[in-house]
Amino acid sequence: MTTPRTETAAPAKNAPAIIASSVDEGHRTKQAPFGETLVSLARTMPEIVGMSADLAKYTDIHIFAAAYPDRFYQMGMSEQLMMTAAGGLAKEGFIPFATTYATFAARRCYDFISQAVAEQNANVKIVGGLPGLTTGYGPSHQSTDDLAIFRAMPNLTVIDPCDAHEIEQLVPALAKHDGPVYTRILRGAVPLILDEYDYQFELGKAKLLRGGRDVLIIGTGFMTMRALDAAKRLAADGVDVAVLHVPTLKPLDEATIIREASRTGRLVVTAENHSCIGGLGDAVAGLLFRSGVTPAMRQIALPDAFLKAGSLEVLQHRYGISTDAMIHSIRCWL
């Protein structure tokens, strides 16, 4: 069962449909964590090079390009070329960070990444901006299927980070990991939450951010931020919610997920900024079922549809991934 239709009051209609990342009210932010971290890391790792397909400014790698102009390759609007050339640079011993929007990386470049990067185990870091539903611009820019697409690709590590703190930690971890990686990122003013939870990103590890008796939310990407906010608000109603953060979708931290989902009496809710097909929910359901662990389980995810254009807040609420919608769904399911 996926997200029920929400009946709570929607945010004001007709807010502008600009391209923006998702900062919820009351959260601190940090500017350009991906670009800034890559710049400082590159000081000690000369093999790092940057690439973009005419979206440097829009993925924050322009900061790296300004700091290291001779280590940055502007590929123009040629995403397929960029991914394939990244494979070539990796063969020569470099570590390319190749950036574009998540949707173009996943959809336009699939075969190129599959054969020039993943199959050859090339040490390429693919970085996708505008993850999931983070723009009201319409389906061309709404990357609702990248996690499904990339999870299906052998050899590839797949990551959806939550916030600026996590992005700062994962950039060095990815650079040190020898192998192809796809990560989503948020750009610009990125929410900052996980520093309060004494959180440390580890590749392939899920982390329990808070315990709770009634519900276990297994979240990925910024939906973990919303899960934490939802947990606080549900606590006021006496609903005790645990939150497990799963930034690495592949390889999945099976042991931790099985351990947490095995604790009896808790409703398990997966939460992802992605289609209900092929992302975190399906990964967790498949894992649990195959392992003989069968708690009551629900999924918060975007519908299997090309989403509408409009204002981001309205759309996120309509499609069930706003914090309000999430709380509403969980109440309905309890």
Place this chain on the structure above:
Amino acid sequence: MDAPALGDNSQLAEHSYRVRKNAIRMAEVHKQGYIAQALGVADVLTVMYFHAMNVRPEEPDWEGRDRFLLSVGHYGIAHYSILTAAGYLPEEELVTYGLDDSRLPMSGMTHYTPGAEMSGGSIGLGLPMAVGMGLGLKRKKSDSFVYTLMGDGELAEGPTWEAAISAAHYKLDNIIAVVDFNAIQADGPSREVMRTEPLIEKFEAFGFFAQRVDGNDLDALVKAFDAAREYDEPKPRIIICDTQLGNGVHFLENREKSHFVRLTQEEWDDAYEALDAWKTTRTR
């Protein structure tokens, strides 16, 4: 639409002013957007819709129409400006641009707007889709043309060149590709981001009838589109239009950050004034 007689383009100038004004009205809703492109390409679209193309605004799906594929979806604002001026859309709708449940989404999509024939937000699909429609029209024995509006940054997309090879191979003389060469793309000036020149030579080598014109000169545009339609060799056609970003609003012309413009309300008010001043001085 009936074409005005050659040599009398004052009507076109009037239309292109309205197209620009429509664009400003839309951009003003959000105080930001792809306004510089819309102003720059206004003359090209005006000549296409009011002179070159055979269309019926009151019947957008008319089978005998020339097809128009907006390959650069972010030019939706430019497209709605001309669609409104040409009578596909009522003027009152302009202020719904980009709002929830509007028929005018920020990125042009086929199932939202009358007269929008493709969804082009993911750039690089226009010429490939024109190949399919060109083949389809020939199969139906139709004499309609397929026009596609592309950006100069878009010329770096591989599918564009795959389509160019194929359009010549299939002798698709019913394709008229149009490039808005405004010399900018998302990360900056296109000659710095990815140099695609020399374009005429490239397209000719790929088997096209290729022309290059000042895209803000109505007379030159009329001649180029007439030549493209009348050319009698079985080759696809392309018109590279050198346009000036922000054309008609002096403070938007040659602004440094012009791919996506943000202005204050005061500046939007000034934009109307600037446009009116420009109109009175425009010499043909």
